[in-house]
Amino acid sequence: MKKVKTWLLIGLAAGWALGAGAAPPPGHRQLFSGTWFHAPVADDDCTVCHTVHRNPVGPNLQAPVPELCYGCHENMAARDEVHEPVGEGRCTDCHLVHTSDEKKLLVRRVPELCYECHPPDGEHVARNTLCPSCHEVHSSDTARFLKGERTRNCGRCHADKREGESLHEPAREGKCLICHFTHPDPRFENRGLRGRYPRTAYARYEKGIYGLCDRCHAPALHDDPGFRETRFRTRDENLHARHVRAEPGVACSACHDVHASDRAALVSAWVRLPGKEPVPMGFIAFSTGGTCGPSCHDTTTYVREAPEEELR
Known part of the structure; x- marks a missing residue:
């Protein structure tokens, strides 16, 4: 027997x-x-x-x-x-x-079998990610039948999002859900994100366009040209606001990687502009400011008066 x-x-x-x-x-x-x-x-x-x-x-x-x-x-x-x-x-x-x-x-075949009880919506569904990739099907020791602690679960497919010397705090701490939904609706413009965030290099500036970033970062970074609590500024001007509010507006993703980078402050190694080959960012930071270019513009240096200020 x-x-x-x-x-x-x-x-x-x-x-x-x-x-x-x-x-x-x-x-x-x-x-x-x-x-x-x-x-x-x-x-x-x-x-x-x-x-x-x-x-x-x-x-x-x-x-x-x-x-x-x-x-x-x-x-x-x-x-x-x-x-x-x-x-x-x-x-x-x-x-x-x-x-x-x-x-x-x-x-019947998965995921159609799962859809008989669970609604078939979300970006993972749209990308044909099978439910058992993340969930146990009979029982689990974690909430929502996850195959492991939430961070490890995401890392099974998205391990590359934590590769770099400089990590965005949510990525470093495994708090993926600060920015992402797990089952987002693909019909929405920002389907996987918890707020508005342009995914293009250029985006015309308007109120609330960086709602996702504003969940953690001060909106004054892009709203107030005189905002001084940032290291990316001259003595008198907030350079984040200058870039974002320019015409066309330069989106966060034009200069920053959102998860990880080998450069400080998540600065990208490359600038990727629409219809053009990627070009080196050319950004060099030093104690009182930095130099950027030539990429979008000629080589430009900015200087502030307080090198010890914390980057925002």
Whole structure:
């Protein structure tokens, strides 16, 4: 019996392909119409689940579902967060019991199976990211059935966002949700972000256009030409405001990487302008200011009077 239970567990996890020359028993041909087989079916060992004679439990089952399933799959509901069908013993909402054309004996392909209960919206859906890439399907020790702590979960696909000497604070601390939704609606202009943020090098300035950045950074950085709490300024002028409010407005993403950079203050190594090949940023910082160019403009130097001031 131990051998049968072991093969049943492996069979449901991976599915079984019908071996060459195998023949279905008389009267049960419909049970062999799929590509993947439950291990007892593949082994012709029907009595793992069924009694030979009539049984009041159901279609001659050894025990009612889900107790019958848990006889081999005892760990499906063992963790803190349990998927509703598992907790309610509705295994057959998602799994067929004999054969299937889908691996793991699923009723239908993922993610369509998930969409029967969960709404199919969001950027991950639009990019055809499969739900099990991030979520456990039976039970989990983390909220929302995540496969790991949220930061590690994002890092499974987005590890490159933390590669650099200078890291944006949310990226460094793994607080992805400060800026991002996990299931954003692709119909919205800023589908993955929690506020407005131009993704182009140029953007005509208007109130609220940098709403995402304003969640953490002072709006005066782009609103107030006289704002002094920044190291990117001359003695009298806030150079962030000059760039952003120019015509056409220079967007944050023209000069800064948003996640990580090998340069201080997330300054990009390259300037990427529409319709042009990338050119080196040419930015050099020094204790009392910096030099930039030639890229968008001729080489220009700015000087402020307080080198120890904190960059904003």
